[in-house]
Amino acid sequence: MTGTTVVLVHGAFADASSYAPVTGRLLEREVPVVVPAVPNRSLLGDSDYVASIVRSIPGPVLLVGHSYGGAVITVAGAQDNVTGLVYLSGYALVEGESLGELQGGFPDSDLPAALVYTPLPFPGGESGTDVSVAPARFADVLGHDVDPQLMGVLAASQRPLAAAAFEEQAPVAAWRTKPAWALVSSSDRTINPDVERHGYRRAGIAAVEVDSSHLVMLSHPDVVVDLILTALNG
Template sequence: MTATAVHGIRHRTGRLRAAAGCAVAALCAVTAVPAAADSDATGTKPTIVLVHGAFADSSSWKGVIELLERRGYTVMAPANPLRGLYSDSTYIASVLKSVKGPVVLAGHSYGGAVISTAAAGNPQVKSLVYISALMPDVGESGMSLSAGYPSALGTATTSVPYRAGGVSGTDLYLKRDKVHPVFAACLPVSEANLLAVTQRPVATTAFSEKAKVAAWRDIPSWALVSRQDMTISPDQERFEAKRARSHTVEVDTCHVSLIARPDAVADLILQAATATGATRPALARRAGPAGR
């Protein structure tokens, strides 16, 4: 409604004048809430950076990206090299340095371990979001953290030695017949089979290298627990989130929650992006799985 139209209505009967006032007020309420909710205290929307996990690539965030971009956010989903915790987190940290303004950093699965290291010491990162993820503390590796919470992943992988550019190591692949029951049971078999065919291997060092920092100790975090996760135990995800004092939601989904439930994942990321006055967690001591 234009200002001229509103001015004209004000010269009509008292009843129409009141109705017009109510309509204008309602319109203001509808338009003002999203603008305020989608901005931080400075009125600036953060850039959302999404880090995928092992055996996957950035396309796994497709549905989440679409939902976030509809809300007007700038989204980045860089390729996680999957070569080792130290080198992968160094690479993601360099990506973060290219971003201007505040950042919300989300990681799925092994990507959670990567963001916990990559965000350390970066004041631009305002929130961390863990999606069915690893959240190691200082001195923990993905392997040591998961040892207290066994899952089906241990029997679902196969190892293949590699040598490239004078560097040798061992890659892990998901066994083709294990992708659907262990990794992606909440997807149609045909879609799980496609994930099996296109999977990216992950170096064993991604899970064996111990974290030297844990950004969730200093940065407010949000966590999504996948109740039907067969790759990372839901109990492990609950333990991690409780330890980090994360804002936590639980969803009936499998490990690839970002593919199966992009709505729930996007909603949680939006909570992190729009939170105002989120306090940094006050953690008394470092506690590994034995301290739960």
């Protein structure tokens, strides 16, 4: 995949800074990188947004999705210039499946008990719900093996996910037509690791396992970079 641009898609309760160590290492290797700020408003809307960024990039694109970002790249990855997908502690959905449906078949992680629900106003008087993680629980649930000071900063600056995103169904599964790689965080307290394994296994993706928290890009950036380079050279 010489000349391929790597697009790093962050997940819920995070932003582009969650990829900072990975972004820096890729740039040091002169790999073109784009790290968009995903709105985290809806699966379909977020996928459309990422797809628009992909279409604006001349040449091939490798999509990397962490957590909820895995669901986003499953849909956005159907773009013609996407040549591969990399899932990091993420959701590999099938067509017609939502995040809630995939998770519903497995025991809960520590995440549900740590969630905070806040009314989300929309123009015209309608309302929805924003979902975030209680700051006091953020480090333990998302990054127990990451520097506590950094986790405090991330807790204060987290990007909530609209509750509607949990219920929207994926209209397409790009892994059916694109090569894919995956990583399971075996010590994940945010997503039950068996949810990750099930999604990857069902998609026929051979996954590497890392003894890591959910934020594997921060706790094991070298492992993540190695997996991305493997995909670029695959």
